[in-house]
Amino acid sequence: MNSPQKQQLLNKEEFQKQLRQKQQKAAIDKQQALIKQKMAQIQAAQAAQAPVVAKKPSKAKWYFLALLALVAALLPYPKIITYEKLGVVAESIYIPSRFGSKAFLLDTNAEVQVDGQNRWLYLCNTLQGQRHCNRYDIVDTQGFFAAVGKYLEQ
Known part of the structure; x- marks a missing residue:
């Protein structure tokens, strides 16, 4: 069994x-x-x-890209300026003026004026009510991507 x-x-x-x-x-x-x-x-x-519904492509992506392009067009583009006086060479990130804002260098508090024709850079400080300006010779300028790279390097 x-x-x-x-x-x-x-x-x-x-x-x-x-x-x-x-x-x-x-x-x-x-x-x-x-x-x-x-x-x-x-x-x-x-x-x-179920009825087949054709999905319309979203326009939000295109609106976002247009807004991004507009902002990029309106913002000032930084650049690297290499300047020299009496054999001393310095390199700074320069952000030009746009829409009434003042131009400035990231590493100084002085007022900045650039004379592109003569390749001169004026840095002006106001001390005790008097304005003192120093003129520097612009040796070299580099574009936006070099400025971004230098900023990220700092």
């Missing part, structure tokens, strides 16, 4: 209980499979009946 038959003969109530549990589990699994199949059919039918 094999073991299930021995168990059936020895403990009939326990065997019947286990048999019922197996049958109930099989019935539940069968019901769940049917439910899943019907749900899949319903979802497929709904997807087939």
Whole structure:
């Protein structure tokens, strides 16, 4: 005799209980499979009946890019100015004036005036009510990306 038959003969109530549990589990699994199949059919039918909506491309991305371009056009572009006086050479990030703001160097509190034709840089300080200006020769100017690189390097 094999073991299930021995168990059936020895403990009939326990065997019947286990048999019922197996049958109930099989019935539940069968019901769940049917439910899943019907749900899949319903979802497929709904997807087939649903109208196809064409999504319009968002204009927000273009508005943001236009705003960014406008801000970039209006902001002053920094540049690096290398200037010299009496053999002493210095290099500073210069931000020109735009819309009434004053031009300035990032590393000084002095007023800045640049004469582009003669390549001169004037740095003026007001001490005790008197204005003192120093003229420097502009040796070299570098553009926006060099200024950003120098600023990030500091």
